[in-house]
Amino acid sequence: MTEHRLTPLEHHDLELMVAGVLPARFALPESAGDAPVASLRLPVGYAGAVVTLLDREATPVAVVDVERTATGDEGVWVAGEVTMLRPLATFDFADLRPADSAPVVGAPTLLIGDSASLPEGTGPIVVVDHGDPRALADAVARVRAAGREVRVLPEPSFVSVTGDDRNLLIGRLASAAFGELSTVVVSEHRKGDGLVVLLTGLSGSGKSTIAKELAQLLRRSTVQHVTLLDGDEVRAMLSKGLGFTREDRLLNVQRIGWVAALIAEHGGVAIAAPIAPYAEMRAEMRERVEKVGRFVLVHVATPLEVCEARDRKGLYAKARAGEIANFTGISDPYDEPTDADVVITEDQSPHDAALTILAALSVVAPLPSASS
Numbered sequence: 001m002t003e004h005r006l007t008p009l010e011h012h013d014l015e016l017m018v019a020g021v022l023p024a025r026f027a028l029p030e031s032a033g034d035a036p037v038a039s040l041r042l043p044v045g046y047a048g049a050v051v052t053l054l055d056r057e058a059t060p061v062a063v064v065d066v067e068r069t070a071t072g073d074e075g076v077w078v079a080g081e082v083t084m085l086r087p088l089a090t091f092d093f094a095d096l097r098p099a100d101s102a103p104v105v106g107a108p109t110l111l112i113g114d115s116a117s118l119p120e121g122t123g124p125i126v127v128v129d130h131g132d133p134r135a136l137a138d139a140v141a142r143v144r145a146a147g148r149e150v151r152v153l154p155e156p157s158f159v160s161v162t163g164d165d166r167n168l169l170i171g172r173l174a175s176a177a178f179g180e181l182s183t184v185v186v187s188e189h190r191k192g193d194g195l196v197v198l199l200t201g202l203s204g205s206g207k208s209t210i211a212k213e214l215a216q217l218l219r220r221s222t223v224q225h226v227t228l229l230d231g232d233e234v235r236a237m238l239s240k241g242l243g244f245t246r247e248d249r250l251l252n253v254q255r256i257g258w259v260a261a262l263i264a265e266h267g268g269v270a271i272a273a274p275i276a277p278y279a280e281m282r283a284e285m286r287e288r289v290e291k292v293g294r295f296v297l298v299h300v301a302t303p304l305e306v307c308e309a310r311d312r313k314g315l316y317a318k319a320r321a322g323e324i325a326n327f328t329g330i331s332d333p334y335d336e337p338t339d340a341d342v343v344i345t346e347d348q349s350p351h352d353a354a355l356t357i358l359a360a361l362s363v364v365a366p367l368p369s370a371s372s
C-alpha cells in the first residue's frame with residue numbers, strides 16, 4: 001500500500017470533492033476532458049493499486065483505487081475513484097466554504113489573487129484560499145470591512161493547468177459552488193510582509209555580531225516576529241554532520257533558506273548569517289524567498305586581512321598552516337556579491353552597521369511598524 005501526504009492544494013481537491021464541486025475521482029491530465037476533474041501526481045517511484053492519502057497530521061483521510069497511471073519526468077499521475085475515510089480536518093472559515101456555507105443572494109464576483117482594492121458594487125465576493133492562512137484572513141477581513149457578503153473557494157491543485165486556463169477552471173468551480181458569477185477579477189498574487197535578511201561575508205567579518213544587533217533593533221521597531229537563525233545553532237542542529245565541502249555548504253545554505261522562507265511565508269522576519277560563499281547559493285535563496293516574501297542581501301565586506309587579524313577562533317592561523325582544508329578566503333573561494341542590497345564596511349561598528357541595514361530596509365522592504 002502506498003501512502004501520500006497531501007499538499008495544501010491537494011487537500012483542497014478533496015474538500016471540493018466532499019462538497020460535490022469536483023467529482024470524487026482523479027483523472028489523468030490528458031484525458032480529463034472539458035469538465036473540471038482533479039488530477040494527482042505522485043513522486044516518481046510510486047506504484048500500487050491503492051494509494052492512501054494523508055492529511056497534514058499524517059491522518060489517513062481518503063483512498064484512491066488506482067485504475068490507470070501515466071509516468072512522466074516529474075512523477076506518476078494516478079487516476080481512479082476516491083473514497084473518503086473520515087471527515088476532513090477543520091478548515092479556516094468553515095462556514096464560508098462550499099460544503100457548509102449558506103446560499104449566496106445575487107450573482108457573486110470571484111476575486112482571484114489578492115488585490116488590495118475590492119471590485120465596485122454591493123454583491124457578494126468569492127475569495128480564493130491559496131493555502132496561506134494569513135492572506136486568506138486578510139482577504140476575508142477586507143471584504144467584510146467593506147460590508148460585502150463573502151465566500152471562500154479553496155484553490156484546487158490542477159498542477160498541469162496554468163495561466164488563463166487555470167483562472168477559467170477556478171471560475172467554473174466557483175460557479176458550481178456558489179452560483180453563476182457576474183464577474184471574475186484577476187489580480188497579481190500579493191506577496192506577504194515576510195522578510196529574510198541574509199548577511200554574507202568571510203569568517204570573522206562580523207556577521208553574527210551585526211545580526212544580533214539587527215535582531216534587537218528590529219524587535220523594537222516591528223510588530224512582526226523576528227527569528228535569528230544563529231550560525232552555531234544551525235551547524236549544531238539543522239546541519240549537524242555537514243562539513244565544508246562545496247556540496248555540504250550548498251546543503252547547509254539550502255536548509256537555512258528553506259527555514260527562512262517558511263518563516264517569511266508566515267509573515268515573520270528571519271535573519272541568517274552564514275558565510276554563504278557562493279553566488280549560486282545566494283541566488284537560489286533569493287529566488288526561493290522572493291516567491292513568498294522579501295529578501296535583502298547584506299554583504300559584510302570586511303577585507304580578508306582584517307578578518308585574519310581578528311582571528312578570534314584561531315582558524316585562519318590553522319588554515320594558513322594547512323591544518324584546516326577548504327577554508328573560505330584561504331583555500332576555498334568567496335564570490336564577492338554583485339547584487340547586495342546593503343554593503344557594510346569594516347569601519348562601521350556593529351551597532352552602526354545594524355542601523356545602516358535598518359535604514360535600507362525602510363526603503364527596500366518597509367515593515368509594519370510597532371507603533372502603527
Ligand SMILES: Nc1ncnc2c1ncn2[C@@H]1O[C@H](COP(=O)(O)OS(=O)(=O)O)[C@@H](OP(=O)(O)O)[C@H]1O
Nearest residue numbers: 202203204244249252274275276277325326327328
Ligand atoms: N573550512 C571552513 N571554512 C569556513 N569556515 C569554517 C571552516 N571550518 C570551520 N569553519 C567555521 O564554520 C563557520 C562557517 O559556517 P557557515 O555555516 O557559515 O559556512 S557556509 O555558509 O556553509 O559556507 C565559520 O564561522 P564564522 O566565523 O562565524 O563565519 C568558521 O568558524
Ligand SMILES: Nc1ncnc2c1ncn2[C@@H]1O[C@H](COP(=O)(O)OP(=O)(O)O)[C@@H](O)[C@H]1O
Nearest residue numbers: 202203204205206207208209310312348349350
Ligand atoms: N564592526 C566591528 N568592528 C570590530 N570588531 C568587530 C566588528 N564586528 C565584529 N567584530 C569582532 O570580530 C569578531 C568576529 O565577529 P563575528 O560576528 O563572530 O563574525 P562572523 O560571524 O562573521 O564570523 C568578534 O570578536 C567580534 O567582536
